[in-house]
Amino acid sequence: MYFQLTEEQNLIRETVRSFAEKELAPSAAERDENERFDRTLMFDKVAELGLTGIVFPEEYGGAGADYISYAIAVEELSRVCASTGVTLSAHLSLGANPVWLFGSEEQKQSFLTPMALGTRLGAFGLTETGAGSDAGGTKTFAVRDGEEWVLNGSKIFITNGGDAEIYIVFARTDKNAQKHHGISAFIVEKDTPGFVFGKKEKKMGIRSSPTCELVFENCRIPADRLLGKEGEGFKIAMKTLDGGRIGIAAQALGIAQGAYEEALKYARERKQFEQPIASFQGVQFILADMAVRIEASRLLVYQSAWRASAGLSYGKESAMAKLSASETAMWVTTKAVQVHGGYGYTRDFPVERMMRDAKITEIYEGTSEVQRVVIGTAVIRG
Amino acid sequence: MFLDLNEEQNLIRATARQFAETELAPLAAALDRGEQQELFLDNLKKLAQLGFMGLNVKADYGGCEAGVIAFSVALTEIARACASTAVTVSVNNMVCEVIQAVGSEEQRLRYIPKICSGEFLAGAFALTETGAGSDPAAMTTLAIRDGDDWILNGSKIFITSAPYAGVFVVWAVTDRSAAKGKGISCFLVEAGTPGCLVGRAEEKMGQHASATNELLLQDCRIPGSALMGKLNDGFRVAVAELAGGRIGIGSLGLGIGQAAIEAASRYALERKQFGQSISNFQAIQWKIADAATDLEAARLLLMNAAFRKEQNKSYSKEASMAKLFATEAANRVCYEAMQIFGGYGYTSEFPVERYSRDARITTIYEGTSEIQRLIIAREVLRSYA
Numbered sequence: 001m002y003f004q005l006t007e008e009q010n011l012i013r014e015t016v017r018s019f020a021e022k023e024l025a026p027s028a029a030e031r032d033e034n035e036r037f038d039r040t041l042m043f044d045k046v047a048e049l050g051l052t053g054i055v056f057p058e059e060y061g062g063a064g065a066d067y068i069s070y071a072i073a074v075e076e077l078s079r080v081c082a083s084t085g086v087t088l089s090a091h092l093s094l095g096a097n098p099v100w101l102f103g104s105e106e107q108k109q110s111f112l113t114p115m116a117l118g119t120r121l122g123a124f125g126l127t128e129t130g131a132g133s134d135a136g137g138t139k140t141f142a143v144r145d146g147e148e149w150v151l152n153g154s155k156i157f158i159t160n161g162g163d164a165e166i167y168i169v170f171a172r173t174d175k176n177a178q179k180h181h182g183i184s185a186f187i188v189e190k191d192t193p194g195f196v197f198g199k200k201e202k203k204m205g206i207r208s209s210p211t212c213e214l215v216f217e218n219c220r221i222p223a224d225r226l227l228g229k230e231g232e233g234f235k236i237a238m239k240t241l242d243g244g245r246i247g248i249a250a251q252a253l254g255i256a257q258g259a260y261e262e263a264l265k266y267a268r269e270r271k272q273f274e275q276p277i278a279s280f281q282g283v284q285f286i287l288a289d290m291a292v293r294i295e296a297s298r299l300l301v302y303q304s305a306w307r308a309s310a311g312l313s314y315g316k317e318s319a320m321a322k323l324s325a326s327e328t329a330m331w332v333t334t335k336a337v338q339v340h341g342g343y344g345y346t347r348d349f350p351v352e353r354m355m356r357d358a359k360i361t362e363i364y365e366g367t368s369e370v371q372r373v374v375i376g377t378a379v380i381r382g
Numbered sequence: 383m384f385l386d387l388n389e390e391q392n393l394i395r396a397t398a399r400q401f402a403e404t405e406l407a408p409l410a411a412a413l414d415r416g417e418q419q420e421l422f423l424d425n426l427k428k429l430a431q432l433g434f435m436g437l438n439v440k441a442d443y444g445g446c447e448a449g450v451i452a453f454s455v456a457l458t459e460i461a462r463a464c465a466s467t468a469v470t471v472s473v474n475n476m477v478c479e480v481i482q483a484v485g486s487e488e489q490r491l492r493y494i495p496k497i498c499s500g501e502f503l504a505g506a507f508a509l510t511e512t513g514a515g516s517d518p519a520a521m522t523t524l525a526i527r528d529g530d531d532w533i534l535n536g537s538k539i540f541i542t543s544a545p546y547a548g549v550f551v552v553w554a555v556t557d558r559s560a561a562k563g564k565g566i567s568c569f570l571v572e573a574g575t576p577g578c579l580v581g582r583a584e585e586k587m588g589q590h591a592s593a594t595n596e597l598l599l600q601d602c603r604i605p606g607s608a609l610m611g612k613l614n615d616g617f618r619v620a621v622a623e624l625a626g627g628r629i630g631i632g633s634l635g636l637g638i639g640q641a642a643i644e645a646a647s648r649y650a651l652e653r654k655q656f657g658q659s660i661s662n663f664q665a666i667q668w669k670i671a672d673a674a675t676d677l678e679a680a681r682l683l684l685m686n687a688a689f690r691k692e693q694n695k696s697y698s699k700e701a702s703m704a705k706l707f708a709t710e711a712a713n714r715v716c717y718e719a720m721q722i723f724g725g726y727g728y729t730s731e732f733p734v735e736r737y738s739r740d741a742r743i744t745t746i747y748e749g750t751s752e753i754q755r756l757i758i759a760r761e762v763l764r765s766y767a
Contacts, residue, residue, distance in 0.1 A: 001391070001451050002384040003689045068383060264766055284759035285752075291762050292683075292703045299682035300675075306383050320675040369668075376667030379674045380647050 005068070012054075012069045016076035019049060024081040031083065031208035032353050037163060039121070042084045042208070043091070046077070047118020051088060055309075056100055060108055061116035067243075067305035071250040075301075078254025079261075082357035083208035085254055089247030090159040091115065094365075095122015098168050098185065098240045102228035111166055111187055123164035124244075125155035125188075125214050126237050133370050135170070135237055136179035140216065142171040142186060147223045149173075149186060151216040154198065157364070161212035162197045165190045168240075169214070170233045183233035187225045194219030205356030242315045244365045245322040246308060249301045252322070252329035252361035256297065259329075259336035259354040260290045266340050266349070277339070286339060290332045297325040316378040323371040326361035333358040385685075391452045397432060398456040402463035410464040413591035414736050422591045423503055423546060426470060430500025434460070435474045438626075439482055443490050444498035450626070450688040454633040458681075461637025462644075465740035466591035468637060470504055472630030473542050477505030477551060480623045481570070484611040489570060493549050502548025508538040508571075508597050509553050509620055516753050518553070519563035519617055523599060525554035530606040532569065534599040537581070540747070544580045544595035548573050552599070553616050560614060568616035569608045577602030588739030625698045626691060627748045628705035632684050635705075635712035635744040636677060642712075642719035642737045643673045649732070650722055666722055673715040680708035699761040706754035709744035716741045 005013075023041060031038060046052060051073045056062025063069075070092065078085030096115040099107055114120040131137035140153025151171055158167075167188045174182030188195055198213030228236050264287060267278035277283045300321040307314035333355035337344035344351045362368045387395065405425055412418045429435065437453040439445020448456075453475060461468035478494045485493075496502040514521040523536025534554055541550070550571045557565030571578050581596030611619050647670055650661035660666050683704040690697035716738040720727035727734045745751045 001387060001685050001689050003686050005383065261766075264762065268763065268766070278759075278763055281756070284763075285755045287762060288706075288755035288758035291758055292707050295686075295700075295703055296679035296683055296707055299686060300679055302383060303385050303678075303682060306385050317678075320678055323671070324675055324679055369664075372668040372671035373664060375671035375674055376664075376669075379643070379670050380651060380661045380667065382647075 005072075008065070009069050009072055012065070013072045013076055015049060016051070016073050017079070019045070020077055020080035020084075024077065024084055028081040028208070029347065029350065029353065031081075033207075033347070035202070035207045037083075037087075037208055037210045039163060042081075042087050043118065043121055046084065046088055052091060052118035053096060053112075053116020055092070056096065056112065056116045060100070061113040066309035067246060068302050068309065071246055071253075071301055071305040074247050074250035075254035075257065078251040079258040081208065082251060082255050082354070083206045085251040086159055086206055086209050086248070089244065089251055090124060091122045091164070093244040093247040094124030094240060095160070095164065095166055095168060097243050098124075098227060098236055099187065101239060102185070102232070102236050104224075106224070107187065107227065115166060120165040121160055121163055122166045123158055123160040123168070124240070125158050125167050125169040127155060127157045128153070129156055133367060135183075135234065138170055138172055138183055140169070140171040141175065142173050142184060144173075144223070145220075148220045149223060149226065151186070151188070151194070151219040151221065153216050155214040157201065157211055158214050159209060159211055159364075161214060162200065162210050167214065168227065169216075170237055173230055173233075177231070180234035182231055183237075184230050185227040185233040185236045186221060187227055188219070188221055192219055192221060203360075205353070205358070205360055241365055242318055243308065245318040245371075246301065246305050246314075248361055248365045249297070249304070249318065249321040249325040252325035252358065253294070253297055253301050255354050255358050255361065256290075256294050256325070256329040256332040259333040259351055259358075260287075260294055262349065262351050262354070263287065263290065263336040263339040283339060286335050290335060293328040293332065297321070297328045300324050316375055319366070319371040319374040322366065323368055323375065326358070327368060329358040329361050330355075385682075387451070387455065390448060391455060394437075394448055394452045395455045395459055398434065398459035399462075401429070401432060402459050406460065406463035406467055410466075411730065411733065411736065413464065413466055414588075416590055419591065422467065425467060426503045427500040429460075429467070429471060430498060433498075434471055435500065436478045436494065436498035437475055439475075439478045439494060439498060443478070443482060444495035445478065450629065450692040451685060454629055454684050454688045457630055457633040458637040458640065461634040462641045464591070465634060465638055465737075466589045468634045469589055469592050469631075470543055472627065472634060473507060474505055476624070476627045476630060477507065477549070479626055480551060480619070481610065483623055484568065484619050485570070486610075488607070489610060493570065496548055504543035504547040506541050506543045506547035506550045506597075508541050508550045510538060510540045511536070512539055516750060518620060519566065521553060521555060521566065523552070523554040524558070525556050525567060525569065528603070531603050532606065532608065534569070534571070534577070534602040534604065536599050538597040538599070540584065541595050541597045543593060544597055545583075545593045550578070550597065551610070552597075553620060554599075556616075557614050563617040565614050566616040566620075567613050568610045568619050569604060570610050571602065571604055571608060575602055575604060587742055588736065589743055622698075624748065625701045628701040628754070629684060629687050629691065631744055631748045632680070632687075632701070632705040632708035635709035635741060636680050636684060638737050638741045638744070639673070639677050639680070639708075639712035639715040642716045642734055642741075643670060643677065645732065645734055645737075646670065646673075646719035646722040660722070669718040669722060673718055676711040676715060680704070680711045683707050699758055702749070702754040702757040705749065706751050706758070709741070710751060712741040712744055
C-alpha cells in the first residue's frame with residue numbers, strides 16, 4: 001500500500017489549479033448566468049495544458065499520463081467550474097476513449113489524435129428519449145447501403161453537442177435483434193449532410209456546458225466509420241461508461257471540494273453571537289462531515305483510477321466512486337449553502353451554483369440507482 | 383499510488399483469516415451468551431503466539447514489526463469473526479505501542495515481551511473515570527509522591543480486559559495546581575499490586591466476552607520507576623499516542639460490517655419470497671450496494687491513516703476520519719443487514735443481531751463520533767488559518 005501521489009501528479013494538480021483559479025474562476029458565474037460555452041477558454045486552453053488527451057500515448061497526441069492524473073485534472077477544473085470539468089470528461093472519456101479502445105489504426109490516426117491534441121472536440125451519443133438507463137431501448141438505426149451506412153433517428157442530452165466535431169453514435173444495425181443485441185457504434189463528424197442539431201437544453205446546472213439533441217435524417221457516413229465490430233455497440237458503450245464514471249466521479253469530487261472550501265472560508269469569517277460561526281460545534285460538525293465524506297470519496301475515485309491504469313478490473317470500483325462522490329457532492333453543496341445562510345441562496349456566492357451543478361452528477365453517465373444495481377449485483381454474485 | 387497489500391501483509395491477513403474462521407467464528411455465539419470464557423482466554427494466548435499482540439512492535443521487545451497496515455487488516459479479519467477478541471487484540475497492541483513509544487528501555491523490556499508472548503493475556507488502559515469520559519483532563523484519580531514511591535487513589539471505569547490484564551497503564555493527577563491537562567502523569571501498575579483492585583464488571587449490550595470493569599486504586603503504592611514518560615506529560619501522551627487505537631477500532635468496525643454484509647448477501651441469495659430469491663429485488667440489491675460502497679470507503683480511509691502512521695507522517699486527523707466513518711458505516715451496515723434478514727435477523731439463530739450489538743460500541747469507545755468530529759474540524763480549521 002502506498003497512498004502518496006507522484007511528483008508528476010502533484011505537478012498536474014498545481015498546474016490545473018492555478019489555471020482554474022486564474023482563468024476559469026473570474027467568468028464561472030457569468031458563463032453560468034448566460035449559459036455560455038467559451039470554447040477558447042474551456043477547451044483550447046485546456047488543450048494547451050496537455051489535458052485533452054492526457055491518458056493517451058504520445059504517438060496519438062496524448063501525454064502518456066495515468067488515470068489518477070486525469071482524475072486530478074477533472075477534479076481541479078470542477079473545483080472552480082464544473083462545466084469545464086464535464087467538457088473535458090465527456091471529450092476524453094466518452095469521445096476519445098472509445099476510439100482508443102476499439103478504433104482501427106486509421107481511425108485512431110484520423111480521430112483520436114486530433115481529439116487528444118485538442119484540435120477537435122469529442123462527444124458521445126447514446127441516450128435517446130426512450131433509452132436512458134436502459135440503453136437497450138435504442139431506436140436510432142443504421143442501414144448498410146453499398147460502401148456507406150445510412151443513419152436515422154435522434155439522440156438527446158448530448159454533452160458538447162453542437163460544438164463538438166466528432167461524435168460516437170450508437171445505432172441499431174440488426175432490426176431483428178432485441179434489447180442490447182444488434183447495436184453498433186459509429187464515428188460521425190459534424191457537418192455531415194443529414195446530421196443536424198436539435199433543441200439546446202435549458203438546464204438547472206452546468207449551464208456553461210452545452211447539451212443538445214442530435215438529429216439524423218438519412219445521414220450517410222462511409223463504411224469505415226463503424227467503430228469496433230458490427231453488433232458490438234452495447235459492449236463499447238458499457239466499457240466506455242466504466243471509464244466515464246471515473247471522470248464524472250472526479251467532477252463530483254471537485255465540486256464537493258470547492259463548496260467545502262467556500263463553506264470553510266465563510267464559517268471562519270462570518271460572525272454571529274460575537275464570534276466566528278466556525279467556533280460553534282453545530283458548524284464544526286458539518287465541516288468535519290464534509291471533510292470525511294470528501295476524503296472517502298477521493299480515495300474511492302483515485303482507487304478506481306489506479307485500477308484502470310494498473311490494468312485491473314474497475315467496473316464495480318468506478319461505480320462505487322461515482323455513487324459516493326456524486327452523493328457526497330450533493331450533500332456537501334447543500335450543506336455549504338446552509339452554512340452560508342441566506343447569502344448562500346443568492347448569486348453573490350458560488351455555492352448555489354455548485355449545488356445546482358452537483359445535482360447532475362447523480363444522474364448522468366448512470367444514475368445513482370443504476371450504480372447501485374451495478375454494485376449490488378457484483379457483490380451478491382461475489 | 384499503489385493500493386494493493388504487499389506479500390507480508392497478505393500473508394498476515396491470510397493467517398488472521400484462517401485463525402478467525404477456524405478458531406474464533408465457531409465460538410463467537412457461545413461467548414456472546416457468556417459461555418466458554420476459558421476458550422476465549424486460550425485464543426488470546428494462541429493469537430499472541432502467532433504474533434498478533436505486537437504487530438507494530440519491534441522484535442527487540444517480542445513484536446513482529448509488521449507495521450500498521452498489517453495491524454489494521456489483521457484486526458479486521460479477527461473482528462469479522464469475533465469482535466470481543468478483536469477489541470482485546472487492539473487494546474493489547476496499543477498498550478505495547480504506548481510503552482514502546484513513551485516507556486523507558488527497562489519498562490519496555492519488562493512488559494512488552496510479556497504481552498507479545500501471551501504470558502500476560504492482556505494489557506489495559508485506565509484513563510476513563512465516572513466524571514472524565516470525552517473530557518479525560520477532568521480526571522480526579524490522584525498520585526502523591528511518598529519518598530521514592532507514588533501512592534494512587536481514585537477509581538477508573540470501563541477498563542477493557544481488567545480481570546486478566548497483567549499490567550495497567552494508569553493516568554493520574556500529579557499536580558493539582560497545574561492548568562487543566564498539564565498536571566497529569568502516566569504510570570504502569572502491575573496486576574496484583576496491593577490497593578489495585580478490579581471492581582464491578584459491567585453488563586454490556588455487546589462484546590460480551592471482552593471484560594469491562596471498574597479499577598479501584600486504594601492507597602495503591604507503586605515504585606518511582608512506575609512513572610512512564612515525563613512527569614505531568616501524561617495528558618499529551620494520552621492524546622497523541624491513542625490516535626493509533628482509533629485505527630484499531632475503525633478496523634474492528636470494518637470487520638463487523640464485512641461479516642454483516644457477507645451474511646446478508648448469502649441469506650439474500652437463499653431466501654425466496656414472491657417466487658424468487660430476494661437478491662433479485664432492487665430494494666435488497668441497493669442495501670448491499672450502499673453497504674459495500676460504505677465499507678470500501680472505510681477500508682481506504684483506514685489504509686490511508688495506517689499508511690501515514692507507518693510513514694511517520696501526521697495521522698491524527700486521518701485516524702479520526704477513518705474511525706468515524708468506519709464505525710458509523712458498521713452500524714448502518716448492521717442495521718440494513720438485519721433488515722434483509724427480516725424477523726430471522728432479530729433472533730440469535732443468525733449472527734446479525736450480535737453484530738448489531740457488537741458494532742454499537744464502536745462509535746463510542748476510544749473517542750465518540752462526536753469527539754472525532756471535533757478533532758477533524760479543529761485540524762481542518764487550523765490548516766486553513
